[in-house]
Amino acid sequence: MSNTTTANAQPQETKRGLPGWATGFGAQVIAGLIIGLIVGFIASGMDAGRAEDDASWLTTTLTGIGSAYVQLLKVMVPPLIFAAVVTSVANLRKVTNAASLAISTLVWFAITAFFSVLVGILVAVVLKPGVGTSVDAATAADPSHVGSWTAFLQSMLPSNFIGLGASFSDGEVSLSFGALQLLVISLAIGIAAVKAGKAADPFLRFTESFLKVIQVILWWIIRLAPIGTAALIGKAVATYGWDALGSLGKFVLAMYIGLALVLGVVYPAVLKLNGLSVFGFYKRVWPVFSLGFVTRSSMGVMPVTERVTERAMGVPSEYASFAIPLGATTKMDGCASVYPAVASIFVAQFYGIDLTLTQYLLIIFVSVIGSAATAGTTGATVMLTLTLSTLGLPLAGVGLLLAIEPIIDMGRTAVNVTGQSLAATIVAKRAGIWDKDTWDAAEDGVAGILDPESAEDAEDAALVRS
Template sequence: MKRFSFSLQLLLGLAAGIALGFVAKIWDVAWLAETLTRVGQLFVQLLKLAVPPLVFTAVLVSVANLRNVNGAARLASKTLLWFLVTAFVSVAFAIGLGLIINPGQGVTLDTGAAKAVDTEGAGTWLDFVTGILPANVVTAFTEVNVLQIVFLGVVLGAAALAVGEKAEPFLNLARSVLELVQKALWWVIRLAPIGTAGLIGKAVSTYGWDLLAPLAKLSAGVYAGCLIVLLAVYPTLLAVWGKVNPVTFYRNAWPAIELAFVSRSSVGTLPLTQRVTIERNGVDRDYASFAVPFGATTKMDGCASVYPALAAIFVAQVFGVQLGVGDYLLIAFVSVVGSAATAGLTGAVVMLTLTLSTLGLPLEGVGLLLAIDPILDMIRTATNVTGQMVVPVLVARSEGRLDEAVFDAPPQSLDDAPAVRPAPVPA
């Protein structure tokens, strides 16, 4: 397999998974379907295993590393601003698309049989805000509550900045743990071609195309909305504001986008996203070490902007609820402000629940969409991860922190594990 690039290996895994999935579906080969399911589950399980230590140390170290970056406050502010701008533009296009295609119009579903989904207290803004604060530090990690882990990482990172040199032993430990987790996770990522075959094969063998029939318009709308963001919004921003070639950007970023599509996890893709951002797109390492982990836990244009907007319109039309201008403005507000609720994990149930509850729409609508969520989550996560790379490029370009020679060079091979970088010396 070393004769093939990592990107080509992923494509081969994707093709093999689709073929095997159709074989299992058409000829009802139960053992093959079970094998594909198990392979996909094991791959995702390995990715999730690293989530708590990876998110905590990545966020903590990224916040602490800001002291090594000149103009850190300005960089952080610009990054957050671009996060908000791209989220708003994405949700605006999604709402417009929803009004054009009317995804729920004419759809007949058994809404009486739909059950409200238990979202563990994430149905209201108050629950969302209070849910950020962990009642128990250990529980936040054992239950893999990414939002609470991010909160703890930000607080301890800020505290380390305030303490100064006395916090250096703790930061060195955090950096060491981060390097160890990233190295181990890279070994898991190298298994992605096999995991890809399992995940895609499982989706095809389980769902086929039959399940999409009553929800075809919504499914097509989500893919179309994400593709508009991927192929129109981001390239325009890169070309007009970033003054860089969008084709070159996508050539460089493709391995991370592809892995995000099949893994359905922004956090699981984080090590590869960061490598691509630094080694292929030429973003300054110190800035990228803050922006990429921050984006992987808060920057969700697919899950938090495109999908909730279209899904809310769909649910409203299915349940016969008329939405007004104020409701569409609320959708935009929730998408822009509440994107951290998705927290980099697979799926967007929490974000959709937050949107529906804000609009006063039936939460049973979430249950109607759960069946096709894995299929939609692929393109949503690919959109998320692409946005997480676009913003650092835009900010780095405006701040003179983009190495154009690296950006324009032939893509660096990702077949080897990233070299461990020594811990930075405090300023």
């Protein structure tokens, strides 16, 4: 029995002897991207000459499938946050220096945000995306949501036990949950359960069991990723405002160069300084990166981010289930560092305003400290309004960039979720709780590692070896 279990824990190969990454989950996601691009171009051709609200059946189908997949991911986020955070708080008792881990997490969030915003400023200063642009000044408009320094504190205070909110518009009621509120509630319940001692043991056992059930359901949803990827990227090609690239192409180029430098320079430097393989990290984080790109939702991808961080990166679940939910609400190198830097400099250049050294320092300050102020609100747009208001720049400049928002949001979100996994891995490595065996087991890909049954086999094999 021990030999069978150990064999199941090893990286799997296909019948043709190819490594798992070549034919497994990662390859399926890549295939989904390619198919989505092809179908998207076909749908775009079918939509040519049609009114914006009269999309072809193919575009409508892609939109429906993509939206359904994102909805499936998001619906599991609240129970995952609650179960994972409560369980992690209880299990952190087994990890030495839990308070130090929490502080280190915030420090590494700030370090990567600092260098990311520096990259954004450098790119914007060199490329000058706001100079000579042909964007119509008439598109300038004040945003509907504006970030503020008090919004963060207000968003932390739960309005009800489960952080649920509701809004009424056009005769319909929309429900939403405050991720940061739910995180605070879960932390409080977890700490209270620990303080309650043995009386809380049945509750903690139930929560841990509930978390296992949630993880199985999440695996079912994750396996649909290739289909969801194809639909989402196809919908993006068919419906997003690609025509806006004519007037804002320079801004889009600056944004993607900045994001590429974060992925290709900042993150690799951090990995190398901490003794981790750059190629190995990106091979393992690929499902997180690709889903972030197509779904444009850090919270929606959070279940996958947590699963990959635990079972492919070697981060203990006791710590990952705390760090990843926290990162999904406050750790956004794409949305809260690169984007506000490039966008605010674009707005200043468009209106002919010369920024002072103090204003550049304020951009850095807002990006490093203020990203949490957007938690529970409208992400990158609100973060930009917070930056513009702090710098004293026209808030109407936000309207100039709305046309290409979906295009740049794909890259921003991919960087966000990659950075969340990176920070958790680095902290675990530096704290001495990183599991090299788990990292090595994912060398051939993450398909089998993500499967709950394969993960249980690996745990059994570790017990046998010990």
